[in-house]
Structure formats: structure tokens, C-alpha cells
Amino acid sequence: MNNVLEVRDVSKSFRGVHALSDVELDVEEGSILGVIGPNGAGKTTFFNVIAGALKPDTGRVHLFGKDITGHSPHRVAHAGMGRTFQLMRPFGSMTARENVITAALTRGGNHRAAARRADEVIEATGMGTWADAVSDSLHTAALKRLELARVLATSPRLLLLDEVLAGLVPSERAPVVELLAELREKEGLTLVFVEHIMQAVMRLSDSVVVFDRGRIIASGAPADVVADPVVIEAYLGQELPGA
Numbered sequence: 001m002n003n004v005l006e007v008r009d010v011s012k013s014f015r016g017v018h019a020l021s022d023v024e025l026d027v028e029e030g031s032i033l034g035v036i037g038p039n040g041a042g043k044t045t046f047f048n049v050i051a052g053a054l055k056p057d058t059g060r061v062h063l064f065g066k067d068i069t070g071h072s073p074h075r076v077a078h079a080g081m082g083r084t085f086q087l088m089r090p091f092g093s094m095t096a097r098e099n100v101i102t103a104a105l106t107r108g109g110n111h112r113a114a115a116r117r118a119d120e121v122i123e124a125t126g127m128g129t130w131a132d133a134v135s136d137s138l139h140t141a142a143l144k145r146l147e148l149a150r151v152l153a154t155s156p157r158l159l160l161l162d163e164v165l166a167g168l169v170p171s172e173r174a175p176v177v178e179l180l181a182e183l184r185e186k187e188g189l190t191l192v193f194v195e196h197i198m199q200a201v202m203r204l205s206d207s208v209v210v211f212d213r214g215r216i217i218a219s220g221a222p223a224d225v226v227a228d229p230v231v232i233e234a235y236l237g238q239e240l241p242g243a
């Protein structure tokens with residue numbers, strides 16, 4: 001068993017708010033880990049800390065066996081971690097394809113190689129028909145795929161996804177969920193995804209962790225986690241009816 005990510009004793013406070021407290025987590029190579037929990041539980045902060053956007057107050061983060069604690073987002077990306085953001089931010093005046101090529105160029109190499117990688121991920125993410133549209137003109141579902149394609153263009157081995165389904169209507173969600181399952185196979189990815197849509201969490205996750213007020217309150221197989229009274233009390237009790 002190979003862990004791509006090992007998080008030990010990570011804590012992070014913002015002026016007295018304990019956004020993360022003593023977080024410990026392993027992510028196995030090739031697995032999909034679902035991260036759930038109420039608003040403000042610390043899920044995005046957790047991503048920020050492991051991806052280098054925030055330095056933890058305590059604790060260590062290891063990626064592929066190397067200590068990356070406190071490294072810049074750029075270094076972490078080069079070490080093989082990619083992430084999408086809860087708020088998407090492509091360059092609006094560029095076409096979708098140009099955005100993907102720009103992302104591919106951040107991994108180094110020449111324009112031709114970047115364009116080739118862009119073509120691959122445009123195909124893999126089903127962007128083909130509108131790849132040459134100006135990004136500003138794209139609707140939410142297309143922007144989500146563009147966001148995925150941009151991060152995939154950097155060829156990550158571990159991908160963090162922050163609420164990629166948010167803003168999609170139910171009929172738009174299933175194809176994205178299937179796309180993620182496919183990408184794990186095709187790209188040999190390890191995925192960690194934050195999601196409030198429980199159907200997607202159950203379909204995709206090999207295991208699930210639950211955050212509440214900065215702490216991991218439960219983890220394990222999806223079916224066990226959603227049946228855990230502690231999880232129902234903290235989160236699912238309010239979320240399930242609308243999910």
C-alpha cells in the first residue's frame with residue numbers, strides 16, 4: 001500500500017478561529033477520497049494547507065514521501081499536486097483552448113508540447129465542441145470542464161477538487177461524476193474531492209472523511225460513514241433532504 005499523501009497533526013487558526021485542529025490523514029495511490037462536512041468545517045482550508053496556499057501552524061504534509069510542508073503552491077504543483085478552486089478563474093478573454101495551453105505551459109516545455117497536451121485533455125474532458133469559444137461566453141457546466149481541463153493539463157498525479165459540482169443542475173452532475181471516475185482510470189489519478197452532493201460522494205469515493213469545526217470526526221468506507229450517528233448529527237441530518 002502506497003500513500004501519495006500523508007498529513008500529520010495539522011492545525012491552522014485564523015485569529016482564534018480553529019479552522020483545522022490536529023488533522024491526520026492518509027491517501028492511498030489510485031484511490032478516491034471524498035471530503036464532506038458542514039459549511040465552515042475547514043474543508044477548503046485543508047486544501048489550502050496541503051496545496052501550499054496557507055502554511056499550517058503545526059504539523060507536516062508529505063507528498064509522495066517528501067515533506068512539502070510550507071512549500072509554495074508552485075513547488076507543490078511541480079511535485080505532482082493539482083487543484084481546482086471553489087471559485088473558477090479562467091482568463092476570460094482567452095478561448096477555452098488558450099486557457100488550457102497556458103496551464104500546460106506552466107509545466108515547462110515548448111508551445112507545441114503544451115498544445116499537444118491541451119488537445120489530449122480537451123478530448124478527455126469532453127470540451128471538443130466549444131474549445132475555441134471565448135471563456136467569458138461559457139456557461140457554468142462548460143466552465144467546470146474547463147477548470148478540470150486546465151488542472152489536468154499540468155499532469156498532476158494527485159488532484160484536489162473543491163466542489164466541482166456546485167452550481168450545476170442535477171442533470172449536468174452525473175456526466176461530470178462519470179468523467180471523474182473515467183479520469184481516475186485513464187490518467188491514473190488519485191483524487192481527493194470536497195463535495196456536498198451526497199449522491200456523487202457515494203458513487204465516487206473509496207473512502208470518506210468528515211470534517212466538523214476543523215476536526216475529522218469520522219472516516220472510513222462511505223456506507224459506514226453515512227450510517228454513523230455522529231456524522232448524521234453533525235452534517236447529514238441537515239443535508240440529506242436537499243441532496
Ligand SMILES: Nc1ncnc2c1ncn2[C@@H]1O[C@H](COP(=O)(O)OP(=O)(O)OP(=O)(O)O)[C@@H](O)[C@H]1O
Binds near residue numbers: 038
Ligand atoms: N483566509 C481566511 N481568513 C480568516 N478566516 C478564514 C479564512 N479561510 C477560512 N476561514 C475560516 O475558517 C473556517 C473554515 O473555513 P473553510 O472555508 O475551510 O470551510 P469549508 O469547510 O470549506 O466551508 P464551505 O463548505 O462553506 O466551503 C471558517 O470559520 C472560515 O470563516
Ligand SMILES: [Mg+2]
Binds near residue numbers: 045086
Ligand atoms: Mg469550502
